[in-house]
Amino acid sequence: MKAAVLYGQSDIRYEEIEMPKINDDEILVNVKATGVCGSDIPRVLGDVAHYYPIVLGHEFSGEVVEVGKRVRGISMGDRVTGAPLIPCHRCVDCVQGNYAQCKNYTFIGSRVFGSWAEYVKLPGINGVKLPEGVSYEQGAFFEPATVAFHGLFCMDFRGGSDVAIIGMGTIGLLVLQCARILGAKRIFAFDIDNDKLEVAREYGADICLNTRDEGFQEIIRQETNGRGFELVVEAAGVESTEKLSLEIASNKGKIMFIGTPSRDVSLTRREFENINRKELTIRGSWMSYSAPFPGKEWELTSYYFQKGRLDCDRLVDRVIPLGQISKAFEDLMSGKVKGKILLKP
Ligand SMILES: [Zn+2]
Ligand SMILES: [Zn+2]
Incomplete structure (x- = not known):
């Protein structure tokens, strides 16, 4: 599959990498829209990425193309967005519903490969279905809206x-x-x-x-x-x-x-x-989670996008193919970007 791979400071390359392989608890999503978050900027332009090479991207939506056999509630062909935090679900903080404070967490798009790619995998429990009438572009805004x-x-x-x-x-x-x-x-x-x-x-x-x-x-x-x-x-x-x-x-x-x-x-x-x-x-405030995981933040975001009371049309600066991501970061550096960059793999 194609992905935008970060190799080092300001060194992002659009290239062919291996498809993610899912386990029984995971789903595979064909990414349809994915955003560049403010937190991605220092990861790309600075030196705060956890390791190289890495695929970033934690705001995304897409279509489910593979479902692990222990996953419940999500089926092939579902349109979903994903909660990027993967907490342990076992520590004291998780048990109390404070998932963002989990110390044994991982995170899609900063610690494990993210959504600036054709496909991203995630635990089934992290999948959030998009209601009818909510677009993939809106789906890519669920994460910041929940924040x-x-x-x-x-x-x-x-x-x-x-x-x-x-x-x-x-x-x-x-x-x-x-x-x-x-x-x-x-x-x-x-x-x-x-x-x-x-x-x-x-x-x-x-x-x-x-x-x-x-x-x-x-x-x-x-x-x-x-x-x-x-x-x-x-x-x-x-x-x-x-x-x-x-x-x-x-x-x-x-x-x-x-x-x-x-x-x-x-x-x-x-x-x-x-x-x-x-x-x-x-x-x-840190991230956007509460019990039951991923929390009412996600439920309400879904509800209000469907009702039309949450809107992201005027938040988007541009929608571009994933292959043009390097140019987008050049524009970010020169201050030419005034809103969200949405990428289409
Ligand atoms: Zn973010
Ligand atoms: Zn935990």
Whole structure:
């Protein structure tokens, strides 16, 4: 089969490799659409890949072409997406449903071969059927959408309050849609790119603020009567926005850090003291799983894509053949990409 194989830093080659062989608990999926995640960028352009050569890709959908004999609930020809985390299902964390905290896990597309290929194998239990009317392209967005739901569930978000979301990348724009679904009062979207803020507006953000514009803090003060936000979701993973989260949270406010930090973060004493003075609750979120595996994040993502209340049309920058992946990464490096790259093997 054809696959995009990473051999080293920025060395990705489209070539013929051996087909994956499944065991009795696994299924084989003919990949129809697969995304490039923000976390793949340092794996390809940097040096954080676990080993070489490796096939990356953990956001995908496709058609089931082989089913192990112990697999239940998935049949040949099913259209599926896959949960990329493969936890041990036996440790204390797994038994408690905290699969993302499993220490004996593996992960499709970072530790085992992923979906930037014609075929990918996965445990049958990781297969999630696509409902009728949900496209393969949408199927490739299930994983990031579940990450967005998970972040809000970690905060026990039940709607009724304003939500500030910082960073309008794929995850931020999906958090926006999930917060809307879960009943946010008003959504404030923050970014440094007006094009992304425009997409946020199209997805229903009530107030869009460019943090490079002078006076955006004043707008927050006016709109929140000087209180700030009860809930801030940080989805950019950079120091300036991590600090901004602490600034714009209200007294007793909650901050959800979904964005993975891209560099070291250091806070001044005054910045840190926000946590003390405002008695902030700070929480992180990692992946998108809960019991029963893979969790309600996946069930709801499936439901709301089918209902049309989750949408990914405006999240896609381009859909290209897998064979053109090197060019896509060149464009990523030169800042020409403004959304998700979807690959078609
Ligand atoms: Zn990802
Ligand atoms: Zn485990």
